[in-house]
Amino acid sequence: MTNAEALAVLVVRVVLGVIMIAHGLNHWRGGGKIEGTARWFGGLGLRHGTLQAWMSVVTEVGAGTLLVLGLFTPLACAAIVSVMLVAGLLAHRPNGFFVFKDGYEYVLMLAVVSVALGVLGPGKFSVDHAADIEVTGWAGGGIALGVAVVATAGLLATFWRPERPESPESPELSAKTEDPAVTRVAGQETG
Numbered sequence: 001m002t003n004a005e006a007l008a009v010l011v012v013r014v015v016l017g018v019i020m021i022a023h024g025l026n027h028w029r030g031g032g033k034i035e036g037t038a039r040w041f042g043g044l045g046l047r048h049g050t051l052q053a054w055m056s057v058v059t060e061v062g063a064g065t066l067l068v069l070g071l072f073t074p075l076a077c078a079a080i081v082s083v084m085l086v087a088g089l090l091a092h093r094p095n096g097f098f099v100f101k102d103g104y105e106y107v108l109m110l111a112v113v114s115v116a117l118g119v120l121g122p123g124k125f126s127v128d129h130a131a132d133i134e135v136t137g138w139a140g141g142g143i144a145l146g147v148a149v150v151a152t153a154g155l156l157a158t159f160w161r162p163e164r165p166e167s168p169e170s171p172e173l174s175a176k177t178e179d180p181a182v183t184r185v186a187g188q189e190t191g
Helices: 003-029 033-043 049-069 073-095 105-120 137-159 171-178
Strands: 183-185 188-190
Touching: 003 033, 003 049, 003 073, 003 105, 033 049, 049 073, 073 105, 073 137, 105 137
Parallel strands: none
Antiparallel strands: 183 188
16 A cells, blocks of 8 residues: 555544544534433334443444544444444435435445445554554455444344334224225214
8 A cells, every 4th residue: 555545544544533433422412412312212213222322422432533543443444334324224214315304325425435444444554554453355344344234233133123103093993994985983974
């Protein structure tokens, strides 16, 4: 990797790391603080909202810090991809693609950049390089994506319990409302 390429990777790594640290700190100290974040996670169908909020803070601040340092880069990237998968699937997917409609465009970009960093590695200006523990190429990308998918699946299987659609009040009412013919509900004819 040339010095220019290493510098480019450093800039991307540090910017993504700072973005993730800011996200984590916002979940902790911003707006509704940890309690508001917990309610938001609960509203997405995740059980134990306070635990989810703290896990989000620790994951985002921790992964962001690791990226800034260039330490355990594929695992830091995996953590970011996992957070973005959960956000994309639960919060943004129903809103479509575009970020201005609260869609998944932004979280998709952060996830893709993270996988790309997993493949490229942290570059020369990193703790991984200095400690001679760089993992790059298919292995780095595989760790970033594979660990993220497994972690996301585990989190959703363990904690995600979306609300089920409300069922009719009684089987009798259900039979009446499904009949395309005239139906009598509360003494009124409809149809």
